[in-house]
Amino acid sequence: MHFIRRLWSWFSAVDTVPDRSTERLFAERALINGDWTAFDLDTVKLLIAMFDTDKNGTIGFSEFAGLWKYIKDWQDVFKHFDRDQSGSIDSSELTQALQQFGYNLSRNLVALVQRKYDPTATAATGGRGPPPxxxxxxxxxxxxxIRQLSEAFKGLDTDRDGWIQVNYEQFMETVLRLP
Incomplete structure (x- = not known):
């Protein structure tokens, strides 16, 4: 019960416009990385889409409680795979994490994921910002x-042989429906 009161206090503090929570509000105030930086806005959008169960574009308290638990669970996962405790996941840590999740991606695919999601891979930070x-x-x-794409692929791989027989329109429709 004490946890719920604390969570309500946190939610109330960041929800300065009652019943009108926005992605930006959550990015700036509610969702914070371990180094006290705000979450990446694209991640916030993804999480809001996942936890906005009534699909009204906002996160109410019960949705926020689910999101909070989800984030807390992911923090434990992150700490487990951040073996060098650098505050970031390098390519070998990423490979281990994905393998434990059941995704055996090639080195090339892991490198692509690393480049796509590592903010330091595409721009110099000048000594500021997150670690590599x-x-x-x-x-x-x-x-x-990766989970969403894999599930979408499985939906198209009707004979479960790792190959899909779809046309471009079907493929694009499947991918664009992902949150």
Whole structure:
């Protein structure tokens, strides 16, 4: 009960416009990485889409409680795979995580995931910003996206042989329906 009161206090503090919670509000105030930086906005959008159960574009308290638990669970996963405790996931840690989740991606695919979700891979930070590797928020997003894409592929792989026979329209429709 004490936890619920604390969570309500946190939610009330960040929800300055009651019943009108926005992605930006959550990005700036509610969802914070282990280094106190705000979550990446694309990750926030993905999480809101996942937890906005009534599909009204906002996160109410009960949805926020589910989201909070989800984030807490992912923090434990992140800490487990961040073996060097750098605050980010490097390519070998990413490979281990994905393998334990049941995704045996090639080196090339892991490298692509690393480049896509590592903010330092595409731009120099000038000594500021996150350490090299995938930050917590982007790690969550990468894993969720890989799961969603894998599930979408499985839906199209009707004979379960690892190959799909779909036309471009079917493929695009499947991918674009993902949150």
């Amino acid at each position: 590797g995938i930050t917590f928020d982007r790690f969550v997003r990468a894993c969720v996206v």
